[in-house]
Amino acid sequence: MRTITRRAAILVAAGTLGLGGLAVAAPALAGDGPFGPGPSSTATADPGARGGVGSGYGMGFGYGMGPANGACRRLPVGARQGTLSTAQKATLASMAQEEKLAHDLYAAFAARYDAVVFDHIAHAESRHQAAVRTLLQRYGITDPTANQPAGTFADETMQATYDRLLAQGRPSQAAAMAVGQQVERDDIAALKAAADGLTAPDVKQVYTDLLVASQRHLTAFTRWAAR
Template sequence: MKTRTRIVVTTAAVLVAAGAFAGTLALAGGPPPTAGPGGTIMPRGGQRDGGCLGVPGVVDPSGTLTEVQRTALAANAEEEKLAHDLYTAFADRYDLPIFDRIAAAETTHLDAVRTLMTRYGITDPTANQAPGHFATPAVQATYDQLLAEGTGSQDAALKVGRTVETADISLLRKSLDGLTAPDAQRVYGHLLTASQHHLAAFDR
């Protein structure tokens, strides 16, 4: 069993919409990251500049989000944290580099979603939530169930990874439906491509 530094994921409050991600999951068959300023998780190799938002120094214009789109953004934040926390737990248990690599990627994804939430004044449901802890009960129950499944064996953990990424792809596609805000479109587009790559990696 490997020893890793645990990370506390920071940022605020409960949003019921994240339960939609839990429902989707139920249907879907190196050195550790370090804490940056304010407790923000940082990927291996130092701080990233929110590359999921696009080219560094180039900021897409903001748009308008409906209430449904605002709650979907918060749900995506909890999903990114759930994926990160699961993969970190599996990286501690199994000597498989894929979990380390994808957990590191999830930190940059969460940073990108947080940037959007800050920009649109949306309360972040992952604030002050320790690893493995979630504000939304449905997401907490989903995490607990997937963690239990993945601790059974290495193959079971890889299966959980496929389940998470499949659900993530479904949630992101739904989040993109009807979305017109350029900055949110770019972030979701990058996250969707990344999740497709993650799913392919778990399949291999």
């Protein structure tokens, strides 16, 4: 059973994600303290983190984990609404399910293993899901994750994927890290494909920020797996 020493160190502050006047409440996590450098004390700041100092595991500023001072970046404020095709609307709905799958998996692993990277990224995924849900509301798209408990999906294929990945991560922490890497690789591929031909400014901006976050999450899981 995982200990509570690392989880107890999580600092949560009230934060907000905004999308063109639509606000979504979300937690903001401090990037300093026990979570700043990640698993290695020799980690250095991420020079590529936008607008602030990031940790050595890419969870500094932006969608990844919020800036180092604990404030939550608003994403994206004032982005203009565009037009989505039927296929693009379906893709946006699927993004909500993918963000929920990632969050629910990482939360389950956080409860099982004493590795703060799962706590970190599970909180980030909850903010990503809130941003996608705001877009669903803006474009009048039914949210397939609404009222679905943790680990439960209305889509049978998504449910089967979650069950399979959860089982793959149960044998060991190393196995769970491998699952995290696979989820982020899949998200990166899905986001790149979703951006192809997309013109809606608000959706493009969210997808771009989610892509950056997934790349940072992949780096984090990869480095933790190498411990």
